[in-house]
């Protein structure tokens with residue numbers, strides 16, 4: 001592959017795509033590399049969209065992964081404002097709006113994920129300008145303006161993004177009401193104790209939670225909305241932000257022969273069920289040899305590294321992707337970090353007594369760390385979460401006594 005000229009095409013202009021294009025150029029200077037994205041921007045980071053950009057601490061222009069100069073110098077073409085709506089895997093041709101028709105020899109699908117939408121009884125509410133979702137820069141800009149104007153905002157869904165937006169709104173001295181249908185924040189993969197500490201922090205800042213609460217109806221009354229919960233509690237609000245999860249962005253490929261099961265199914269080399277078609281990032285349900293199972297992740301580091309590994313394999317270097325998952329969330333002064341897999345374990349132990357020194361829960365399987373989740377003020381859990389990933393990657397057996405003892409340095413056991 002290295003010395004042949006090929007048409008390498010990447011659908012989607014996000015994190016996996018940007019890093020894949022950079023990696024391709026490290027191995028292949030001759031092939032044509034084209035990124036096709038429906039967005040009007042060059043690939044950019046999404047984490048600041050719910051955090052620093054919302055509170056004006058970071059400019060949207062500063063979120064690009066690489067500048068225009070990088071793509072020019074590396075001879076990578078980025079075709080913006082093009083939504084790919086059809087693909088012929090036999091002829092190896094993709095088509096999109098503006099008469100876009102492109103052929104490929106190798107294709108990388110990196111279309112990410114899209115917001116799960118809330119079902120409304122009243123369809124008119126779908127186009128309300130004060131009912132918003134967050135996925136891209138335009139959404140974040142709208143939310144940034146609206147949260148400054150609103151009086152009584154409501155967030156539906158207490159996942160990472162909903163909670164981060166709530167923490168950002170609080171910085172404008174506004175109290176946020178949060179509605180969640182399950183019994184705890186951030187889903188079941190987060191230890192209950194950590195979820196409770198995050199909830200407590202939000203409450204100390206004035207935010208109010210309704211857990212175990214389903215929405216019965218949402219009605220518009222003058223310029224406000226009235227949300228009725230299933231136990232007939234009514235909440236009045238002038239701004240609703242919805243964060244009820246994401247789904248893989250696979251709609252373009254649904255009626256094709258590509259195997260899609262909770263995302264595009266790919267092996268450890270990022271190869272899909274169709275020859276010369278690869279997938280990476282949020283859209284891919286990939287086989288992870290370390291855990292012996294398929295998984296789909298929605299996280300920054302994974303999107304980047306998966307894109308890089310897809311590129312290596314596109315360039316003919318057969319390298320399997322075995323990275324231990326890692327992600328983080330920032331809310332107020334709290335930093336939460338998650339490594340590995342925290343939902344499939346036979347034992348659990350905690351380390352640290354409070355968020356000042358940092359608390360970490362380790363999840364063990366046959367005395368090997370399977371996952372770890374930590375919370376602290378600032379980045380105090382970062383080092384031990386990193387060490388947990390390494391111990392897990394190397395499958396080193398470690399006792400609960402060692403893990404729980406804060407006076408023991410974990411790097412001694414690597």
Ligand SMILES: Cc1cc2nc3c(=O)[nH]c(=O)nc-3n(C[C@H](O)[C@H](O)[C@H](O)COP(=O)(O)OP(=O)(O)OC[C@H]3O[C@@H](n4cnc5c(N)ncnc54)[C@H](O)[C@@H]3O)c2cc1C
Pocket residue numbers: 011012013014015016017036037038039045046047048049050082083084085110111112113134135136161249252280281282283297298299300301303326327328329330
């Ligand atoms: C608001 C927000 C905050 C986040 N915060 C964190 C965090 O704190 N920590 C963390 O670890 N992760 C976080 N994430 C997750 C992380 O940003 C994602 O996992 C990562 O962006 C996924 O990268 P990707 O390249 O797979 O997809 P994306 O970045 O979603 O890029 C996919 C791109 O493909 C485009 N596209 C889709 N379909 C088509 C089509 N048919 N034609 C053309 N283009 C198409 C999309 O418009 C998009 O630009 C956050 C995500 C969001 C939305």
